Amino acid sequence: MDLRLLKLKIMKKINKIILLVTVVVFVTIIFTQCATQQNATSTESTSFAKGVPEYVLQKSGAQLWAESCIRCHNTASPATFSDTEWDVAIKHMEIRAQLTKVEAEKVLEFLKSAN
Numbered sequence: 001m002d003l004r005l006l007k008l009k010i011m012k013k014i015n016k017i018i019l020l021v022t023v024v025v026f027v028t029i030i031f032t033q034c035a036t037q038q039n040a041t042s043t044e045s046t047s048f049a050k051g052v053p054e055y056v057l058q059k060s061g062a063q064l065w066a067e068s069c070i071r072c073h074n075t076a077s078p079a080t081f082s083d084t085e086w087d088v089a090i091k092h093m094e095i096r097a098q099l100t101k102v103e104a105e106k107v108l109e110f111l112k113s114a115n
C-alpha cells in the first residue's frame with residue numbers, strides 16, 4: 001500500500017478516536033451535572049413538589065402572578081374572570097409565560113381565591 005494512503009487512513013482513525021473521546025467526556029459531564037443538580041434540588045424540596053426549587057415553593061400565588069403576568073400585559077384583576085374562565089386563561093398563559101406546573105397552579109389558586 002502507498003505510504004501516503006496509509007498515513008491518511010491512520011489520521012482518519014485518530015480523528016475518529018478523538019471524536020469518540022470528546023463525546024464520551026461530554027456525556028459524562030452532562031450526566032454528572034444532572035446528578036448533582038438533582039441532588040441539590042431533592043434535598044431542598046418537600047414531598048409536595050419533588051424537584052421544584054425552594055425559591056418557587058416559597059413564593060405565593062399572588063407574588064408569582066404579580067411577577068410573571070406583568071411581563072407582557074397589564075394584569076387583569078382576578079375578579080375579571082370566573083373560576084372556569086381562569087382555568088382556560090391559565091392553561092394558555094402557562095405556556096406563554098413558561099411557568100412550571102407548580103407556579104401555574106399557585107397563580108390559579110390565587111386568582112380563584114380572589115375573584
Ligand code: HEC
Nearest residue numbers: 065068069070071072073076089090093094096097099107
Ligand atoms: C410572554 C408573554 C405573556 C405572559 C408572560 C403572560 N401573558 Fe397573558 N397574554 C399574552 C398575549 C400575547 C395575550 C393576547 C393574545 C392571546 O390570547 O394569546 C394574552 C392574553 C391574556 C389574557 C386574555 C385572555 C382573554 O381571553 O381575554 C389573560 C386573562 C391573560 N393573558 C392572563 C395572563 C396571566 C394570568 C399571566 C401570568 C400567569 C399571563 N397572562 C402572562 C402574553 C402573555
